[in-house]
Amino acid sequence: MVTPRRGELLGFAxxxxxxxxxxxxxxxxxxxxAACDPITAKSLSFAAGCTVAYAGNALGPYRHTRPRGLRPYTVFVAVNLxxxxxxxxCLTxxxxxxxxxSQRADTVSGAGIGMALATVLRFWGIRTLVFRDEGRVGSWTG
Structure with a gap:
């Protein structure tokens, strides 16, 4: 198993x-x-956050990979979904x-606890399924 390098973790973070x-x-x-219900609010905020995360990862720690076509973005969206x-x-x-x-309880459950659990899943999925070019493994020194 290849372990993530410090620079990769810092960029992902x-x-x-x-x-x-x-x-x-x-x-x-x-x-x-805006008084949206919690599920609509979380769904819309997720879409915005997902876009920022993809751009940040593609331009940051995984910029040296050469994923081609729509597959990387499609898999990225699937991992983030x-x-x-x-x-x-968690929110439900x-x-x-x-x-x-309360708004505070919704924030703690959806954006706190849920985000922490989802981050572990996302790191594994993005690293393993999206930005997995052979050129990345062991070559990015950070």
Whole structure:
């Protein structure tokens, strides 16, 4: 098993933090002033965060890979959708299952706990399935 290098992890984390900030800010706005329901708000904020994450990873830690065609973006979206399902599951359990319906509870469950669990899944999927060019493995020194 090839372990990630420090630079790769730092780049992934940076792109992820930018995507997270985008997701959280939009989710908070949509749940607050825009008065959207939590599932719609999370779905829209996810789409914005996913776009930021792809650009950040493609231009950052995985810029030396040469993925071709639409496949990398399609798989990236699929991996992020799997992560979004984890987030939505956490939000659904908290909001509808446990009855924790405040904006703060929705933020903690969807953008906190759900995001943490989804990040582990996303790192594995992006590294393994999207940016897996042979040229990347062991060649990026960060």
């Amino acid at each position: 940076t792109a992820g933090l930018l995507a997270y900030a985008t997701d959280l800010a939009l989710f908070s706005y949509l749940r607050g002033p 799997a992560g979004a399902l984890v987030q939505l599951f 359990v908290s909001h509808y299952g446990l009855g924790l319906t």
